[in-house]
Amino acid sequence: MALLGGNKDKELRIHENLDELGTDLADYIAELSETSVKERGVFAVALSGGSLIGLMGKLCEAPYNKTVDWTKWYILWADERVVAKNHVDSNYKLAKDGLFSKVPIVPSHVNSINDSVSAEEAASEYEFVIRQLVKSRVIGVSDTSDCPKFDLVLLGMGSDGHVASLFPNHSVLDENNEWVTFITDSPKPPPERITFTLPVINSASNVAIVVTGENKAEAAHLAIDDVGPDCIVVPARMVQPTKGKLVWFLDKPAASKLEGFQFSD
Ligand SMILES: O=C1O[C@H](COP(=O)(O)O)[C@@H](O)[C@H](O)[C@H]1O
Numbered sequence: 223m224a225l226l227g228g229n230k231d232k233e234l235r236i237h238e239n240l241d242e243l244g245t246d247l248a249d250y251i252a253e254l255s256e257t258s259v260k261e262r263g264v265f266a267v268a269l270s271g272g273s274l275i276g277l278m279g280k281l282c283e284a285p286y287n288k289t290v291d292w293t294k295w296y297i298l299w300a301d302e303r304v305v306a307k308n309h310v311d312s313n314y315k316l317a318k319d320g321l322f323s324k325v326p327i328v329p330s331h332v333n334s335i336n337d338s339v340s341a342e343e344a345a346s347e348y349e350f351v352i353r354q355l356v357k358s359r360v361i362g363v364s365d366t367s368d369c370p371k372f373d374l375v376l377l378g379m380g381s382d383g384h385v386a387s388l389f390p391n392h393s394v395l396d397e398n399n400e401w402v403t404f405i406t407d408s409p410k411p412p413p414e415r416i417t418f419t420l421p422v423i424n425s426a427s428n429v430a431i432v433v434t435g436e437n438k439a440e441a442a443h444l445a446i447d448d449v450g451p452d453c454i455v456v457p458a459r460m461v462q463p464t465k466g467k468l469v470w471f472l473d474k475p476a477a478s479k480l481e482g483f484q485f486s487d
Pocket of ligand 1: 271272274301380385
């Protein structure tokens with residue numbers, strides 16, 4: 223049974239185990255997909271890499287593999303490593319192997335980065351791709367900023383509190399002019415990455431942050447709880463959708479340092 227919490231800014235869904243979390247996550251994504259397809263005819267979703275993709279695995283199983291309208295999905299990446307698409311570090315490869323090869327997503331709706339140019343060029347080309355999709359109304363547009371409005375941005379969080387490729391104390395956190403930017407000095411390998419900027423993430427209709435494992439408990443506490451002004455502001459804390467809805471999915475170990483939550487064994 224999930225333990226629900228949060229406030230008007232965010233919803234917390236804390237799960238007993240990964241199986242339960244995976245089912246709730248699949249239900250959540252399937253519901254948003256259905257709503258977006260009904261309202262807009264398409265579902266524009268931005269993925270991250272890492273543990274998130276494995277946690278989405280239930281979407282490839284019954285009933286979701288048959289009930290979700292996969293042909294209406296348009297996939298982009300909230301961040302990508304600038305490596306070849308068949309490289310073990312590629313977020314595209316991870317999602318292709320773990321998800322797309324198992325459900326009928328239209329190949330031309332999968333928007334991967336150009337892996338044969340520099341990180342800077344890849345970011346600028348990817349922003350152009352998004353601009354074209356906004357122009358053709360596959361991706362909505364925010365009514366409060368000039369940013370795209372994704373139906374859903376799915377994020378993981380590192381143990382240092384990074385989301386997408388927005389790392390703590392990095393100047394990339396201050397990028398407000400571009401939709402997609404790049405870094406060449408990622409503290410987590412590989413060093414070259416492209417990433418959505420915070421204004422784009424915060425313009426989405428829905429943002430989910432999916433976090434599991436005890437090694438992320440401290441970062442989850444710093445990101446979610448009302449910590450004092452002297453505490454480090456982790457990037458995940460800066461995810462604050464302007465008009466959209468933020469939902470955190472956590473397992474018990476990741477939630478173990480949150481204030482106000484007490485679990486029985
Ligand atoms: O490098 C990255 O790390 C984060 C977190 O990964 P996880 O395996 O600890 O869940 C991921 O969300 C991001 O997309 C990826 O590029």
